[in-house]
Amino acid sequence: MATWSRYRESIGDRSGLFSALTDAWPIERALYPGSYVDLSPSTAFRSVVYVDSDPRARRFFADREVVSSERAGRTLPGAGSQVRFLGADYTQRLELPDASVDLLISLFAGPVWEHCRRYLRPKGWLLANTSHGDASLAALDPTLQLVAAVHHRDGHYSLATDRLDHYLEPKRPENANVEQIRTHGRGIAYTKTAFAYLFQRLTPASDPTGAS
Template sequence: MPESWATYRRSIGDRSPLFAAIAAAWPCDRALYPGSYLDLSPSAAIRSVTYVDTDRRAARFFGDRARVDAELAEAGVDAAAREVRFLHADYTDELPVDEASVDLLISLFAGPVSDHCRRYLRPGGMLLANTSHGDASLAALHPDWMLVAAVHHRDGRYRLDTSDLDRCLVPKKPADADPGLIRERGRGVAYTRSAFAYVFRLTESAGTSDRIGPG
């Protein structure tokens, strides 16, 4: 059987509850998911999602709209009410996406997505990022991003924690909290309190510059 969201979930689990929680907490009508691979889970909760990946397996899966609709239906989602768009592209290049047009930018295990795709997020929009390749750590160091929640994952369940945020993103080694070093190493900072991911809000006064971190 060709690889699909169903097969991918066996290795990463189902992230649909995570996106349901985010969509319930903040306005999320449109999302952009660079480096998505086969993860269709945002479409379980968000009306319009644009997926971006260079992998041919992702292109085959998303190119089979009947398969995509069937897997959404299996998850209890009305596929007719969802806009699923796939771009077989490198997110570090310019994408055919309007600037300031999406409510949620997703950056999970895919590199410094927000460095290149911030332009597509509207002011006041949300960034979901983890520290795997440094994106959450870069956002934590720039004043245009405001931390609004930590995402915890345990026993297949996701929880958004909006309390005690001043205790989050505290580096174990302060010297590691350097944007240039994070980009050079390609990984995030180790923090005194860990989380699966973090949600940041792009401030209303922020511009659309690609680079979010100093240096």
């Protein structure tokens, strides 16, 4: 059976990333589309909804004892009280209320923001990387503001919150095109890179641009 401990051997432990986020911002509820079996957000946040269509992820999250044992000794106080899994395609409507989460996670999963933005509350945060173009699309979205760059080195995660204007500057400005990024499904090259980027939502969820 697929487990988080085995998955960590290939992707590393992202618990430090989410711990850094919860230290800096009041994040309690997160949504993680395309999570597979990466349980790391539940070591830092009180409530996390995981979404994946892979049957291996479904089997992992269905075994409550395994999920609990996988987090043993790794969870911050107050974190992990609600762990929910949806075996679904995140590009379709999910069984979640609109504006119900503080953080939307998009790591190596595709166009999460465009399909799941409706679930993010006003002034909530989007964590995205450029793997499938999501951070590049977020950088061009006027409803989002960059508030931190996430760096990963030697297994350690850190947040940069100053000189943010140095990030997300395209090496080739003509590539900063929404339709082009969507078509190719990958991020564009920047003059200064980071592992991921944290954006804050500026518009209310009821705004027309907030609908999926």
